[in-house]
Amino acid sequence: MLKIYHNPRCSKSRDGICFLDELQVPYEVVKYLDEPLDEKELKEIIKKLNIKPIELVRIKEKIWIENYKNQNLTDAEIITALAENPKLIERPIVINQNKAIIARPTKKIKEIL
Template identity: 55%
Template sequence: MIKIYHNPRCGKSREGLELVEKSGKAFEVVKYLTDVPSFEELQTIIKLLGIAPIELVRQKEDVWVKNFKGKEVSDEAIIKIMIENPILIERPIVINGNKAVMGRPPEKILDIV
């Protein structure tokens, strides 16, 4: 089953959800701002995406800029920071089996649905 990590207030995330809906395949929506992923879940997402944890961070968000920008932060700490501040998690993220993409641009989602 397809899983989309979604923020309803984000236009790109809404576009991504629409693409998943149009695929006609079964999917699950995770509103990650309220249903925050666990440390292990974020580790798995990062591994599936094939990126470093910092690449999943929205580095222009005020929380990041004011508190962490320019500081040396370990990968483990970055994941913990995202759990404490889920607004920092890039969106949308779509997972289909052992494949995952960040939907920026949303059309990238079509590669795995």
């Protein structure tokens, strides 16, 4: 079953849910702001996405700009920042077993079905 890491306040995240509903694909919703991910979970997601941790960061978020921008952070430090500040996580993330994508644009979801 697909899993979508979802922020209900994000239009792109809501679009991802609608897209999955249109395709009639079963999925599980993870509201990661309500139940923050720990560093181990983030590492697993980053591995499935096949990206560097910085690519999962919403670098235009105020939290990032005020606390982390222009710092030379290690991958581990970035993952810690994401775990401590889930609002920084790019969304929506859709996972299908060992594959994952950041669904921007929404149609990218088809790549892992």
